[in-house]
Amino acid sequence: MTTEVPYRALPVDQSDVRYLHGPDSHRQPRVPVGRTVELDCTDSAVYPGTVRKFWIHLPARYDPAQPASLLVFLDGRWYLDPDGEVRASVVLDNLIDRGDLPATVGLFVDPGIRVGSDQPKNRNIEYDAYDDRLVTFLLTEIIPQVTQRYAISADPRRWGICGGSSGGNAAFTAAWLRPDRFQRVIGCLSSFTQMPGGNPYPRLIAGAPRKPLRIFLQAGHRDLHWNEPERNWLAENLRVAAALAQAGYDFRLVLGDGGHSPNHGGVLLPDALRWLWRPDTDPTPLTTRPQIR
Known part of the structure; x- marks a missing residue:
C-alpha cells in the first residue's frame, strides 16, 4: 500500500x-485523563547517596484484569510536563483512548541528585x-514499585524505554544490555559522542548477533558540533543508524x-x-505471554 505524504517546503535556514x-x-475534549502518582527514591543501592523523584502515569483505560504495557521515560519530569515539548502523558492518554x-x-524517572x-547532578554518570x-x-529498585x-x-x-540527549544513549544501552526486558526503544538526539571512551555502538552492533529490538531514532541536522570533526552529535547518530541498517535491525531514523x-x-x-507498537510477524499473540502482577 502506498502512503502519500503532502508536499511541505524545506526550510532554507536550518539553524532555528x-x-x-x-x-x-x-x-x-472527550479523552479521559489518566492518573499520575509521584513517588520518591531516597535509598538506592545501585547509586548510593542519590535521591530522585519518579512518577507513574496510569491510563484511564487501565484494567487490572488485562496486564498493561510499560514505557519508561528517562528525564521523567521533562517528558511528563503537559506544557513541555514532549507531553508524554497527554500522548499516552490520546493514543490509548483511540486504540x-x-x-x-x-x-517517568528523574536522574539522581547527590x-x-x-x-x-548525577545525570551524566x-x-x-x-x-x-x-x-x-x-x-x-524502580520498576518493582x-x-x-x-x-x-x-x-x-511490551516494554519500552525512551530518552533524549544523554537519555537517548541511556535508553539504547538499557535495551542493548537487557533485551530480555526492553525491546522497544526511542532515542532522540542521543549523545553517543559523550560516552566515556567514545561511541561503542557501531562496533558492538556489527560484532554481535542481532538482538530482538525495535528502535526509533531521531537526529537533527544542526545538532551539537554538526559540522566539526570531533564530538559530532549528528555524525554519531548517523553511524549508529548505519550500523543498525547493515545488521538488519527493525529501526527507523527520522x-x-x-x-x-x-x-x-x-x-x-x-x-x-x-x-x-505496530503488529509484528510473531505468530504468538501478546496475550499468551507470561505476565507480572
Missing part, C-alpha cells in the same frame, strides 16, 4: 526550526556510561532540522509509539 505539535500532543496503543503505564555534593547500572537500577501496584505484562515486546532541542522528538512521539 521549530515543529508544531499535532492533535495527539494536545488534550482532547493506537494498548493500555500502557508510563513510568545530596550535599559540590556537583550534585548514570546516562552516558556503558554499563548495566542504570538498567539494573530500573529493574530492581510499579509491578507491586499494577498488573504489568512480562512480555519484553532526521529533522534545528539544533539540540527536544521539540522535534516531542512532536514525533505519537508517531514513534504507533510505529514501535
